[in-house]
Amino acid sequence: MNAVDTEDNVYDALAAADHDGRWAHGAGFDETVVEVTAPAPEGVDVGDLATYCLMLADDALVASHRLSEWATHAPELEEEVALANIALDLLGQARVLLSRAGHLGAAARFRTPTTATQLADEDVLAYFRDDRFFRNVTLAETDLGDFGRTTAWMLVYSSWRLALMTRLRGSADPVLAAVAAKAVPELSYQREYAAGWLLRLGDGTELSHARAQAGLEDVWPFVEELFLTHPVEARLVAAGVAVDPAALRADVDSDLAQVLPAATLTRPERPAVGLVGGRGGRDGVHTEALGRVLAVMQSLARAHPDATW
Amino acid sequence: MSMSDDTTAHVEGDPATDLGTGTPQATWPLYEVFVRGKRGLNHVHVGSLHAPDDRMALHNARNLYTRRNEGVSIWVVRADAITASSPEEKDPFFAPSGDKVYRHPTFYSIPDDVPHL
């Protein structure tokens, strides 16, 4: 019995602090999401702030969906747990940011006479917006392919988002600052996971090396878009609210310069995917992949617009 | 310590040339996990997991056994590096007391002088 009691105590000590906290962020029965109702900082355009929240939310929501595609398909059970952690972290970030965007008025236009009135803003924005209104970078929506491509994708994505969130902690908007403060350790974990695996795949077997390099090549064309500054971002940078993506390039380059050689991988030299008439993901002009992602994600919610779940 | 030469025992053949070609399959070694739930307590054994190396073992242990609670201290040690006492003085198989913790196949480091094995 002693052994059982001891085990109990260890586990209790781990679980006691946050009863429902062992559930995913915001998934517990006592919701503890970041407070999203703070007013926009003085002098900041509310529409711009809402759009910026959508950009950061959609980057996370769509990436989380892609990572969730790994569930029950991961290369080892330990990776099931790790990949789900990362998908959950991103989903948690998305939920707060969508709620913030909703609070700032972004959801109203997507409510129709048939949508249930008690539908949460986050769900209106996630499920009843067409792809043309999604503001994520196209990297977030690309097919993750095999574990080699997923790992390469994750290193780029997490390195970039970590650099962004690290700076965003100082945002003049208290909600964005709070979201960023919570996201930084999550993204550090994600970057460590990606770097650790890319190292092992790159410097593992001939086959894994080839797949990691091929994955990196596949992902590369979507990297350039990460550093483009959208006019909404530019205005909010001036107001001390947003981070200028152009400033993140050095951080991402530095991470890649550290990981790729150690992983015996070569930095690709492939051209960036072209924009459509100068417009990309941040403008709601996406790759074909996003429409398919949303067709799956939104299907059930849209079949029952009058329902809540 | 955990990176003694028997690491290669889990990778059959020369890993640089042999793997990924459908040849015999490598298994990640077993690690035992010890967790200190909070300050003031000892580390306590909570279970085991498989990982290719120490670093990944620690990473996986944090995911699996502590749900990434950052304040928690974790030890991981390769199971085959643990020496355990024998529960019974008259245990016939582990005559020289001191052996592996579990009946896991990889725990069986049987001394040369044990008969009929």
Place this chain on the structure above:
Amino acid sequence: MSVSDETTRLATASTPDGASDAPAGLERELEDAFEATVAGEGRVEPRDWMPEGYRKTLIRQIAQHAHSEIIGMQPEGNWILRAPSLRRKAILLAKVQDEAGHGLYLYSATETLGVDRAELTEKLIDSKQKYSSIFNYPTLTFADIGVIGWLVDGAAICNQVPLCRSSYGPYARAMVRICKEESFHQRQGFELLMTLMAGTEAQREMVQDAVDRWWWPSLMMFGPADGDSPNTRQSMAWRIKRHTNDELRQRFVDMTVPQAAALGVTLPDPELRWNDERQAHDFGDIDWTEFTAVVKGAGPCNAQRLAHRRAAHEGGQWVRDAASAYAAKQARREAGEQVA
């Protein structure tokens, strides 16, 4: 390390340490000590002597339990991408992740008995070991997610709570952790169903349809009737099981009926009624033909579940190999060798 374990590992894998090798008198003594420990509600620990039958029964039971957790991820995983609200999506993702964790705790407990996880996985995908038949049914609507939480996890909890007192220490300890987490699962399932029952007509119909499909398979989760369960008596003597299949099934029915009433759903059994004399519910006969067919592989999803698990496992081999190769290279580098 006294000896490299490579050869002994292979040798012991095929000839596990067993009682038969011990001298007869000593074996008697060890067996008496074992029986005394078990009868006195003591815990058997991995390095203790144990009868070969006890070890084999435990391996079969714990491995089957571990496999069930892992295969059980599939029917629920089917709805992660389509979950109709972000909160439900987060809960479902976390739940499926928990199941992977539970599978890992249980494989870890099985490994203390002298089998390797890789070997167990091979046995699963080669259909040499079983998993709970319930997971061979499809999840056709999102209400199935709620019903799995309510009925399937509810049945699992009935089965599992007594196992927290199983005579085998590592199994009992794994079950303590798992039961704590399972209670969250059941709670979320019930909460989802309550939400749907308070929702639209279509949602209520969805719930009733799911209950109709999952009720009988849930009752089958407790296994064959006591008269047809040859292993039960020995397992109970060894304190591996604590109650018979029929006892647990009855407990589950009695627990579930008032919950169904609270939800406002009908359990699809015209013979289900309270028996005042027995102070328990009577219920109709289970279709054992269906049960046997599903156990033997002819359920709606058996082939699909195994093919899926096999594809993930085999498809991940190159990744696992890469990590092993990298670890070996690093070890050689640390030892000062030149590595290409």
